[in-house]
């Protein structure tokens with residue numbers, strides 16, 4: 457069933473063209489450059505999908521090997537950036553840290569010409585996990601973590617720095633899947649932010665910094681974190697059902713459910729749900745996964761609302777020992793590929809994005825002198 461796309465929020469209005477992805481098109485829930493996301497999540501590593509999105513084709517084995525080697529060599533952070541990260545307090549939100557980190561990187565390693573767009577994107581892809589973990593480990597554990605690891609993948613690099621040891625294969629595999637699922641999603645709010653910024657012919661760091669700000673909110677990327685905060689307050693599946701019924705009665709928004717485009721399911725949910733179940737078995741969980749499943753059942757039964765990509769990411773990340781406040785920054789590590797590819801696409805056929813507004817204010821009137829004002 458197709459969703460009725462109209463009303464506020466520019467819903468259903470075509471705001472430009474893209475060759476990067478399709479969302480909710482009949483027959484294919486979500487595709488990146490013509491490949492089904494499920495197929496990609498089953499068969500690929502995240503770096504292959506990043507290459508596909510950014511460079512336009514799936515890499516050969518040789519191309520993948522050299523791309524990964526290149527990214528491995530770009531993980532280091534300049535001292536000036538480390539100094540900035542060390543000054544950000546422990547109680548800051550990691551999305552704000554990442555926003556500042558990206559902006560600072562733009563000061564230190566400015567994109568001087570659009571010819572450098574692929575290089576600056578690869579650099580961000582390689583060093584965003586370093587930025588997050590360097591700040592997190594310094595502010596929380598007082599450790600200046602080594603960011604130039606030799607881990608094979610971006611997800612592995614992140615988990616290694618976070619936990620101070622090489623990740624298990626299972627966890628590295630889940631990171632590949634998760635980063636693939638989050639990588640690209642057409643004209644969502646953060647990507648549209650990046651494209652609006654790109655349309656002024658601004659630099660890549662500005663586009664990505666703005667996009668991070670848009671992704672941060674709980675109606676968008678911040679939902680995985682908000683979903684975790686909700687489910688960890690439920691002690692059992694029955695408790696979850698009772699409390700959710702109360703939330704629905706009070707007309708509260710339940711994070712991790714619903715979608716601006718999909719009508720009755722999010723194609724990414726089944727995939728991450730399956731991995732969450734495997735991770736639950738791995739850690740011997742008997743609460744969080746059953747609670748999550750009951751939430752899904754209640755929302756569908758009561759409201760015909762379904763889990764979006766964020767909901768089962770919450771339990772999956774939790775089972776891997778990832779602190780809740782780092783959930784949305786992981787989304788950034790992935791969606792960066794989509795943002796940058798959209799910036800490049802906008803630049804390749806640009807006209808400044810400048811819609812109109814329906815004026816609802818006062819009629820034209822004279823300015824009264826200051827003595828005559830109430």
Ligand SMILES: CC(=O)SCCNC(=O)CCNC(=O)[C@H](O)C(C)(C)COP(=O)(O)OP(=O)(O)OC[C@H]1O[C@@H](n2cnc3c(N)ncnc32)[C@H](O)[C@@H]1OP(=O)(O)O
Pocket residue numbers: 674675676677679708709710711712713714715716717761764765766
């Ligand atoms: C990766 C991502 O960014 S995916 C999205 C992550 N965000 C969330 O999970 C936040 C929770 N979800 C929501 O707020 C919304 O579903 C959004 C922002 C994702 C989409 O918003 P919209 O397109 O405006 O939603 P939609 O038109 O389908 O809403 C229909 C009705 O369902 C309600 N609804 C939608 N989602 C939810 C929800 N999660 N909980 C409770 N009610 C909801 C709406 O309030 C609306 O009710 P109304 O007609 O009485 O006003």
Ligand SMILES: O=C([O-])CC(=O)C(=O)O
Pocket residue numbers: 638640641643644645676716717764765
């Ligand atoms: O497309 C949207 O509106 C939200 C989004 O980014 C996603 O679901 O990945």
